[in-house]
Amino acid sequence: MDQPLLSELCSICHNEAPKYKCPRCSARTCSLECSKRHKQRAQCSGIRDPTTFVKKSQLATPAGIDHDYNYLTGVHRAINVAAEDAEERAVDAAGEDGKRRRYREHPDFRARVAATRVIIDRAPEGMSRQRMNMSRWNQKRKCIMWTVEWIHADGSRDVTGRDNAVFDLTPLSDAYHALLEGKSKKRKRRSLDLGDHESRAASNINEAVQSAVPNPSESTVSKAKADPSQAVAAPGQAGSPLSENQTVLGLPATSSTDPPTEPKPDDAPEQVSSVLSKAEPPQAPSHHFYLVKPHTSSARPVLIPISGSESLSECLREQVMLEFPTIQVLFEPPALLPDRFMLESDYLAQSRAEAQELDELLAHVKQPLQDDSGHVGGDGGDSVPQDVKMIAEMLQKDVGGGR
Structure with a gap:
């Protein structure tokens, strides 16, 4: 048998036929390990060079058109990625002092905050809340993208980051529903990933059960051929194939002496009403939104009722926030607020009463x-x-x- 030439083998190991070709230098290799060794030896990046010379006869071919298209697409993608990266990292041009400013300090950002008279209390540099704050000015939509801390009715928390920031012109209920939809999609993806393994296991179990249970038709035919004088047993009898299958599957076998159960005429309306009640889909409870007031002396969270139909900009008007807004979502309206919370009106009334009591006490004390x-x-x-x-x-x- 003739041995293959070295030029027909892998240029690294010289043992196997080549399967891959380097996009940059056209070196032919047989495996991933040989490709890595080639890059290390030749200091090759493995990335196609768009400036290499191409013959005129190769430009009109499908490969030449794909080469130009991929090059232009790569340039466009690089420009978009750079713009998104600059926006997501909240970096703006350098100021007069030479330091880089964040988008939240953009002049338009400050102008919008001043127009709505929102007071932003900055956390110390390096604190967790300061690092989580990704609020910035969106130059394309001419609005603020707020980082929002959502506290759900069950006590769990979600902080919107770079991907799901809330625009200040978006209604509050729409922003919350978008957050819930995003979470449900993530859960569906995880369930689908887990469902593949579970479906495979379930199919294996079903195949094992089907192989263990004999086929009723085959068993009946075989019995009839063996003894034609025997009649086919009725379903539910001791010798019927259905009872044998129920025994194999671990289901209770029914006897022929048991009378068939028939529904009573008096129970028909109740059954119909129960079926109709089960068929009606349950109505989803409405959400009520509250802005959490920071810097309070109360042990309970102080909530400010806000409307879900209004935009976030209107809800934050003339309010104080710590770096970014914190919104509590409950199913109860302000009139039925749970005892673990306190409304802002009750908190202010309690604070005024305590201040008046302290003034009266100081007035009676003789120094x-x-x-x-x-x-x-x-x-x-x-x-x-x-x-x-x-x-x-x-x-x-x-x-x-x-x-």
């Missing part, structure tokens, strides 16, 4: 006066309060003991 000689007195007289005398005696004892 001791001190004259030029250092003696402590009441309202300028010789009488000294009893508490002041006790404090002075304790100080004298302490000073005397120290000496």
Whole structure:
């Protein structure tokens, strides 16, 4: 048998026939390992060079057209990726001080915030909330893309990042429903990935059960051929194939003596109503949105009711937020708010009552006066309060003991 030439074999190992060709230098290799070794030896990047010379006869071929199309597509893709990367990393041009500014400090961003009179309390640099903030100005749509912290009714949290930021002109309910749809799509993808393995296992189990259960028609035919005098047993009898299958599958076998159960005429309306009630799809509960008020002295979260039909810009008007808004979603309206939360109106009323009580308490407290000689007195007289005398005696004892 003639041995193949070295030029017909892999240029690296010289053992196998080549299967691949390097797009840059056209070196032929037989496997991925040989391709990697080729790149290391020849310092080849393996990327096609669009500036290489191509003959005129090769330009009008399908390969030449694909080469030009791929080159133009790659340039367009690189431009789009660079623009999206600059927008997603929230980087703007350098300012007068030479430092790079974030998109949230864009002049249009500040102008929109000033127009809606929104107060943004900046977190210290390096804090987790400051690092999570991806709010920026979208130059294409001329609006703000807000990072929003959503607190669901079950207590779970979701923070919108670069991919699912909320536009300030979007209604709040639409933004929340878009978030839920995105989460459901992710769950469906995961279930589909897991469903492939489960379906394979279920198919294997079904095949095993079907192979273990004999075919009723085949068993009946074989019995009839073996003994023609025997009649075919009715379904449900002891010798019927149906009862044998039920025994194999572990199902309770029915006897011929059991009378058939028939529905009573009186129970028909109830059954129909129960079926109709089950057929009706349950109505999804409506969501109520609340803006969480930051920097409160209350142990309970203070909520500000906002409308889901309004845009996020209108909901944040004249409000205070810590880096980005935090929105609580509940099924209860403000009138039926759970006890673990507090409305802003109740919080302000409680704060005013506490401040008034403190002012009244301070008004009734008499502060001791001190004259030029250092003696402590009441309202300028010789009488000294009893508490002041006790404090002075304790100080004298302490000073005397120290000496």
